[in-house]
Amino acid sequence: MEKSTSAAKASPHPGEPLLEISNLRVSVPDAPNVKPIIDGISLHINAGEVVALVGESGSGKSMTALSLMQLLPTGLTTTAGTIKFDGEDILTMSQRQLNHLRGGRIAMLFQQPQAMLDPTSRVGTQVAEPIRVHRHVDRTTARARVLELLGEVGIPDPGARVDCFSYELSGGMAQRVMIAAALSANPDLLIADEPTTALDVTVQAQILKLLDDERRKRKLAVLLITHDLSIVSALADRVAVMYAGRIVEEGPTQQILKSPQHPYTKALIQCSLLKADSEGNLFSIPGGAAQARDLEKGCRFLPRCGTAAAGNLHEQCTHLEPALDSYNDCCKARCWAVKPNRAHSDVHEERRP
Numbered sequence: 001m002e003k004s005t006s007a008a009k010a011s012p013h014p015g016e017p018l019l020e021i022s023n024l025r026v027s028v029p030d031a032p033n034v035k036p037i038i039d040g041i042s043l044h045i046n047a048g049e050v051v052a053l054v055g056e057s058g059s060g061k062s063m064t065a066l067s068l069m070q071l072l073p074t075g076l077t078t079t080a081g082t083i084k085f086d087g088e089d090i091l092t093m094s095q096r097q098l099n100h101l102r103g104g105r106i107a108m109l110f111q112q113p114q115a116m117l118d119p120t121s122r123v124g125t126q127v128a129e130p131i132r133v134h135r136h137v138d139r140t141t142a143r144a145r146v147l148e149l150l151g152e153v154g155i156p157d158p159g160a161r162v163d164c165f166s167y168e169l170s171g172g173m174a175q176r177v178m179i180a181a182a183l184s185a186n187p188d189l190l191i192a193d194e195p196t197t198a199l200d201v202t203v204q205a206q207i208l209k210l211l212d213d214e215r216r217k218r219k220l221a222v223l224l225i226t227h228d229l230s231i232v233s234a235l236a237d238r239v240a241v242m243y244a245g246r247i248v249e250e251g252p253t254q255q256i257l258k259s260p261q262h263p264y265t266k267a268l269i270q271c272s273l274l275k276a277d278s279e280g281n282l283f284s285i286p287g288g289a290a291q292a293r294d295l296e297k298g299c300r301f302l303p304r305c306g307t308a309a310a311g312n313l314h315e316q317c318t319h320l321e322p323a324l325d326s327y328n329d330c331c332k333a334r335c336w337a338v339k340p341n342r343a344h345s346d347v348h349e350e351r352r353p
């Protein structure tokens with residue numbers, strides 16, 4: 001199946017720009033004193049690339065994803081920035097353009113497949129919907145494609161399962177159905193928000209392998225949201241680390257996981273490596289995950305950062321927020337302790353007093 005329904009414009013080839021988020025801000029307009037929950041993030045994904053977004057709970061990963069679909073919950077709105085998808089700004093698209101995009105060129109997978117599937121509609125009907133809406137094929141063609149897709153995602157005996165209801169499926173099977181539905185219109189970008197967190201470990205591994213196989217076969221770009229750094233290591237080409245509504249470090253996955261520079265990334269990696277100390281206590285980053293709204297000025301990670309005191313940076317970190325500067329010609333970090341590569345730094349970015 002062709003990637004794009006548009007006769008005028010084909011989908012970008014692998015490696016070409018697909019998604020470019022620039023200085024995106026998401027705010028709570030009814031609470032002007034509350035700081036933006038997403039505060040000026042920039043991120044790009046090329047066609048065929050897998051980019052992971054990681055960070056503690058509340059850092060803004062899901063709200064970033066929902067902004068891309070313009071599906072933010074009531075009470076939140078995008079107040080600045082651009083989200084260019086294949087050259088066009090999602091934030092200025094008409095409802096008709098958004099409908100074409102959602103489920104057509106951008107598909108989304110969520111943590112709770114059972115909650116996302118309609119219990120009153122048969123599995124086959126739900127997988128067929130994006131095909132019928134976005135590919136404009138008749139019922140017979142759509143049904144044949146649904147059976148093919150259910151087989152591809154590992155549903156045993158698709159002919160028997162196609163007329164099931166979602167409550168008759170296990171969690172793993174329901175997530176396979178969600179994957180079939182997400183892939184059915186042959187999108188360019190898949191947003192997967194904690195797609196395996198709700199599943200048991202064996203099923204997690206099977207679903208991750210399926211996602212990896214399908215995205216390679218389809219040359220699909222993926223924005224992968226996860227807490228699990230082993231998943232990032234296995235699947236992602238690049239990783240962006242979010243803290244309190246900001247991206248604090250970004251770069252090629254192996255570079256960031258092997259040689260993180262930002263104290264927060266180092267702590268996240270330490271948490272994932274050190275399961276427990278000799279007394280069985282789980283390692284966690286000291287202090288609570290700061291939310292963007294709590295912070296007045298300076299570096300948002302300061303209350304939890306040991307590097308600032310050790311490096312004599314406390315004064316600077318207290319009063320001035322660092323920009324996301326390039327380092328080592330490959331990565332970016334938002335930290336005064338990381339030596340920037342000035343030739344490539346984001347010198348235009350505003351530094352907060």
Ligand SMILES: Nc1ncnc2c1ncn2[C@@H]1O[C@H](COP(=O)(O)OP(=O)(O)OP(=O)(O)O)[C@@H](O)[C@H]1O
Binds near residue numbers: 037055056061063073
């Ligand atoms: N409707 C809302 N109104 C105001 N603030 C909200 C609303 N929904 C979410 N938030 C806030 O937005 C911030 C980011 O939430 P988000 O769900 O993106 O976090 P997350 O990184 O996905 O966390 P998790 O890992 O737990 O899924 C949080 O501080 C949250 O409290």
Ligand code: SF4
Binds near residue numbers: 299301306313322
């Ligand atoms: S800028 Fe300062 S407080 Fe922030 S992470 Fe770096 S050293 Fe720590």
Ligand SMILES: [Mg+2]
Binds near residue numbers: 061062063193
């Ligand atoms: Mg989330």
